[in-house]
Amino acid sequence: MRIIGIDPGYAIMGYGIVDQNGNQFRPVAYGCITTDKDQAMPDRLKRLYEGLTEIIADYQPEEASVEQLFFNTNVTTAIQVGQARGVAILACANSGLPVFEYTPLQIKTSLTGYGRAQKEQMQSMTKMLLGLESVPRPDDAADALAAALCHGYAGPARKRYHLLK
Numbered sequence: 001m002r003i004i005g006i007d008p009g010y011a012i013m014g015y016g017i018v019d020q021n022g023n024q025f026r027p028v029a030y031g032c033i034t035t036d037k038d039q040a041m042p043d044r045l046k047r048l049y050e051g052l053t054e055i056i057a058d059y060q061p062e063e064a065s066v067e068q069l070f071f072n073t074n075v076t077t078a079i080q081v082g083q084a085r086g087v088a089i090l091a092c093a094n095s096g097l098p099v100f101e102y103t104p105l106q107i108k109t110s111l112t113g114y115g116r117a118q119k120e121q122m123q124s125m126t127k128m129l130l131g132l133e134s135v136p137r138p139d140d141a142a143d144a145l146a147a148a149l150c151h152g153y154a155g156p157a158r159k160r161y162h163l164l165k
Helices: 041-059 075-094 104-112 119-130 139-164
Strands: 002-007 012-021 024-034 063-067 099-102
Touching: 002 041, 002 075, 002 139, 012 041, 012 139, 024 041, 024 119, 024 139, 041 075, 063 075, 063 139, 075 099, 099 104, 099 139, 104 119, 104 139, 119 139
Parallel strands: 002 063, 063 099
Antiparallel strands: 002 012, 012 024
16 A cells, blocks of 8 residues: 655644555655745645645555644744644645654654653654665655554554444
8 A cells, every 4th residue: 555644834834654564664755845935825735635645646556644733832833734634634635645644652652652752752753664774854844754654554553443434
């Protein structure tokens, strides 16, 4: 299965694509879509939508994993990140991808076994699990890869749950 993980942001949106075969993962692509701080917000959101739609079309993931918004004390920033997150979900949905959401706590727990893991621990585990030579950069791309891995690890439990319904 091919999974795209997305770390939403309006200045930098990270994406990470992995192929999963059982408990084995192979990195396919990762990076970021960036916007210019001097652009109006509608233009920034359009850039994020178009960039993500293009990446989805190029790599053809089967499912999407989007990190849920962690509430920030800056309400304006939280709203703007929420808008970018909505754009990411819309791009995935319009591309026909099922979208799954995970909290930062769930992502950290799935990769490290500890929901309060530090960023360095997460990056180190992402590097190790994907057999990369170095930690993915920038941080947003590493976070997106971690979201994709989290979804891959959650998959068997999620499928069993749906079968029991």
